Amino acid sequence: MKKKVNLMKRKLIKLAEKTLVISLPNDWVRTQGLTKGDELELSQEDYKLTIIPPQKILPHKTTQLDVNGMSERVLRWNISSLHKKGYDEITIINYNKEQEIIIKELLRDLFIGFIIKEKSSMRIVVGQIAEIDVKEFDTTLRRAFRHLNEMTEDLEIAFREKNPDKLNVQIQHEHTNNKLTNFCERLLNKNLKQKTNGHFWYVITWNLEKIADNHKYIAEYYKDKPIISDEALKLIASLKKYQEGYTKILYDFKIENLVTLSKQKKDLEKQILEQLKKGPKEDVVLLHYLHMMVLQLADFSASIIAIKTEDYQ
Numbered sequence: 001m002k003k004k005v006n007l008m009k010r011k012l013i014k015l016a017e018k019t020l021v022i023s024l025p026n027d028w029v030r031t032q033g034l035t036k037g038d039e040l041e042l043s044q045e046d047y048k049l050t051i052i053p054p055q056k057i058l059p060h061k062t063t064q065l066d067v068n069g070m071s072e073r074v075l076r077w078n079i080s081s082l083h084k085k086g087y088d089e090i091t092i093i094n095y096n097k098e099q100e101i102i103i104k105e106l107l108r109d110l111f112i113g114f115i116i117k118e119k120s121s122m123r124i125v126v127g128q129i130a131e132i133d134v135k136e137f138d139t140t141l142r143r144a145f146r147h148l149n150e151m152t153e154d155l156e157i158a159f160r161e162k163n164p165d166k167l168n169v170q171i172q173h174e175h176t177n178n179k180l181t182n183f184c185e186r187l188l189n190k191n192l193k194q195k196t197n198g199h200f201w202y203v204i205t206w207n208l209e210k211i212a213d214n215h216k217y218i219a220e221y222y223k224d225k226p227i228i229s230d231e232a233l234k235l236i237a238s239l240k241k242y243q244e245g246y247t248k249i250l251y252d253f254k255i256e257n258l259v260t261l262s263k264q265k266k267d268l269e270k271q272i273l274e275q276l277k278k279g280p281k282e283d284v285v286l287l288h289y290l291h292m293m294v295l296q297l298a299d300f301s302a303s304i305i306a307i308k309t310e311d312y313q
Helices: 026-031 072-084 097-109 136-160 164-190 198-222 230-251 255-278 281-298 300-308
Strands: 013-015 019-021 041-045 048-052 062-066 089-093 114-119 123-128
Touching: 062 072, 072 089, 072 097, 072 164, 097 114, 097 123, 097 164, 136 164, 136 198, 136 230, 164 198, 198 281, 198 300, 230 255, 230 281, 230 300, 255 281, 255 300, 281 300
Parallel strands: 062 089
Antiparallel strands: 013 019, 041 048, 089 123, 114 123
């Protein structure tokens, strides 16, 4: 397995009596967003010299959205998409009272660091309260994966204790997951060219959000009567272990561990489908969503391999 390197040659240029300089590749300069006066970090190891670009604060983007006559669903789609696309300030015009409630709900449940900055009878200006840095992506994604594991652990506890209140906590958990994953998608869209393998990271983040949705659907269905069989409860525990394997492999990659997870997936899927055939009717909806999660977790594999391995030659 060899690392693919784009080799290029540059001639040394003499500047003043003792200073030698080289030009930087235009494509690299452009994708890093570098301009005159930026400071680059140089790392020297034996005969090699590595150039490291600065982690720059991202540019401020603004836009306007006319919501006159817009339905609730379309309003949610529009504002959410503008947030994900990386806009830092959105001016919403021609809104009504019902739309104002939805806007406030989105700020509360979906957007990290966004507030209403200005409000009049004709417009609402929403925007982030502080500049964000691309370095926040890794930290936020780790939090999102840890939070998903907590969701599954809490789901197991709620069913074991037959506790409706603990099951309903999944709704708030899902809101938190949305906040974290939306923020990650926002960072990637603001700085996709600078983020190595950004499209693969986006797939992972998007998939992570969809997995958490299943917890919400389970909670909504069983909220009045959280009763399942002991066999189904054991399957939640097995799912938790399988899920934690993907969290670990994303940050401590070993191809043999991914092979092990693939075997776990087949075994767990077989157990769930068998329980669907023979288990009591109260298990059916839960097992449907557990099966969905098994398949969605497996979808991490291709993107993780693309990120963690180099080209085979």
